[in-house]
Amino acid sequence: MSNSPIHPDSYADFLCPDELQRIQLHRLQAVVQASYDNVPLTRSRMDAIGLKPEHIQTLADTAKLPFTQKSDLRDTYPYGLFARPMKEIVRLHASSGTTGKPIVVGYTRDDMKVWSSVMARTFCAAGLTENDVIQNAFGYGLFTGGLGAHYGAEALGATVIPISGGNTERQIMVMQDFGVTAICCTPSYFLHLIEAIEATDTGFKDLKLNVGVFGAEPWTDGMRARIEKRAHIKAYDIYGLTEIIGPGVATECSQQSGLHVFEDHFLMEIVDPDTDQVLPDGEEGELVLTTLSKQAIPMIRYRTHDITSIIPERCACGRTLRRIGRISHRSDDMMIIRGVNVFPSQIESALLKVEKTLPHYQIVLNRKGGLDQIEVQVEVTEEMFRDRVSALEQLQKKISHAIEHVIGLRANVRLVEPQTIARSQGKAKRVIDQRKEGVAP
Amino acid sequence: MKLKQLSVFLENKPGRLSQPCKVLAEAGINILTLCLADTEQFGILRLIVKNWEKAKSVLEKTGCVVNVSDVLAIEIPDRPGGMASILAFLEPSGVNIEYMYAFTLKRGSNAVLIARIEDADRAIEILRQKNVNILDASTFYTLT
Numbered sequence: 377m378s379n380s381p382i383h384p385d386s387y388a389d390f391l392c393p394d395e396l397q398r399i400q401l402h403r404l405q406a407v408v409q410a411s412y413d414n415v416p417l418t419r420s421r422m423d424a425i426g427l428k429p430e431h432i433q434t435l436a437d438t439a440k441l442p443f444t445q446k447s448d449l450r451d452t453y454p455y456g457l458f459a460r461p462m463k464e465i466v467r468l469h470a471s472s473g474t475t476g477k478p479i480v481v482g483y484t485r486d487d488m489k490v491w492s493s494v495m496a497r498t499f500c501a502a503g504l505t506e507n508d509v510i511q512n513a514f515g516y517g518l519f520t521g522g523l524g525a526h527y528g529a530e531a532l533g534a535t536v537i538p539i540s541g542g543n544t545e546r547q548i549m550v551m552q553d554f555g556v557t558a559i560c561c562t563p564s565y566f567l568h569l570i571e572a573i574e575a576t577d578t579g580f581k582d583l584k585l586n587v588g589v590f591g592a593e594p595w596t597d598g599m600r601a602r603i604e605k606r607a608h609i610k611a612y613d614i615y616g617l618t619e620i621i622g623p624g625v626a627t628e629c630s631q632q633s634g635l636h637v638f639e640d641h642f643l644m645e646i647v648d649p650d651t652d653q654v655l656p657d658g659e660e661g662e663l664v665l666t667t668l669s670k671q672a673i674p675m676i677r678y679r680t681h682d683i684t685s686i687i688p689e690r691c692a693c694g695r696t697l698r699r700i701g702r703i704s705h706r707s708d709d710m711m712i713i714r715g716v717n718v719f720p721s722q723i724e725s726a727l728l729k730v731e732k733t734l735p736h737y738q739i740v741l742n743r744k745g746g747l748d749q750i751e752v753q754v755e756v757t758e759e760m761f762r763d764r765v766s767a768l769e770q771l772q773k774k775i776s777h778a779i780e781h782v783i784g785l786r787a788n789v790r791l792v793e794p795q796t797i798a799r800s801q802g803k804a805k806r807v808i809d810q811r812k813e814g815v816a817p
Numbered sequence: 818m819k820l821k822q823l824s825v826f827l828e829n830k831p832g833r834l835s836q837p838c839k840v841l842a843e844a845g846i847n848i849l850t851l852c853l854a855d856t857e858q859f860g861i862l863r864l865i866v867k868n869w870e871k872a873k874s875v876l877e878k879t880g881c882v883v884n885v886s887d888v889l890a891i892e893i894p895d896r897p898g899g900m901a902s903i904l905a906f907l908e909p910s911g912v913n914i915e916y917m918y919a920f921t922l923k924r925g926s927n928a929v930l931i932a933r934i935e936d937a938d939r940a941i942e943i944l945r946q947k948n949v950n951i952l953d954a955s956t957f958y959t960l961t
Contacts, residue, residue, distance in 0.1 A: 763863070
């Protein structure tokens, strides 16, 4: 057991499994009923297979329910999956990454309480208490990271500094002057901060910082080791997604060995992404989540496309909530760049807008100074090629703007000779991810 | 009055230039003159060859992207001020020269300016009035 005091909300982390499952079944039945009654898509899909809410008698019956995909949110944009009238919705958020049609999610007053609570439990698992001063460098706005962490830190009773992302100099000043003991942000932004702090006269020497809570993008244990060594902190991984609630779905504890899923609010399954069959604990597959208490948008068997496995063993921290392994890859081709979800198809659509022919391209991801860099290599075709340098430079700029317009991130466009992008069996490898640990040892 | 120029897209990497040159050598095509425009990332190799259709086809067969454009071959005296006088003729007209490169002829005491000009027909007209010799393809190939 960790030595830090436990926030009252965190008592739910230690329920005995029987009790937890009783709560889960009770909530599952209620959420399926609510979704069936109020979300036309759920009703039509359940009716199509002759499934009624009363057929859900055990937790294992979850496997009978139809899946929900990200595309369902897009197809019913903006409010199609809402199960409550707008007068009950007190907050909207939208997913990052797409400027065309983002994914819109809503929260009722009770949803906000649950969200604050699971984030308070997240911070508590990282050993934080009301005595901590938390610098929240997740972006504030439509992105769930900033406000999700903010409300959680407040619910914990800690002092929260809502500094949001960016402005590295001010981040460092606040960290030095306000006696900051913990920070939350994306791991890549913290790497950037590390380098900037090391470049100051005093470095980490006079800082009180001792905990980092990092999420919104995948990062490795090797990166954690470097962060902890260079910043002299404990670094914790958290997991969440906009479609489910935002941050606060799962978190690491003092053991830093897998992430505890807040199972009293989120029912997890691991399914084989090819056969859709539920896999037993310990086997690797796609994480599928059902929200158990969400009112505004109950999410039934949401396909996260994140690949992991359930760790069956009880955690040494004492929590009874089961853990999942750290997410290392996905079952689809989604990239997470600076915390933004990007699909290669979005880059492709941007290229198609600039040039009529389908260009051959490759996305190369790198990390420079702790920040993700995107290079899009585009093979020059006869239609694109002009004899003048200025015309080609203009083309590069046009492509770069088109990409930025679609994904919201700046990409460096490099024109390359035809047939130079490696093809395997006629198909080009679209993404080369060279982001390693990001910081030199 | 205009010459065909081939432009080849090259990445700015060591060894990139040798490949198109090798391809042309193997096809027995002599490069009469060339110019290389480059940026940090890429370059454009501009070539004047006698049999441009054949050159284009062998280059494309090896995967090069080739663009054909019209340029002027302007004969100028190979002495100080030779080029300046041509520019002086064109400047008042506002004709825009996109780029040019020059080389000296093997025979005689003249040089040739290869110029890509936006309004080429207008430039030809102006230069003719000033008695400047613009080489047509057949003359150009015999002189080089």
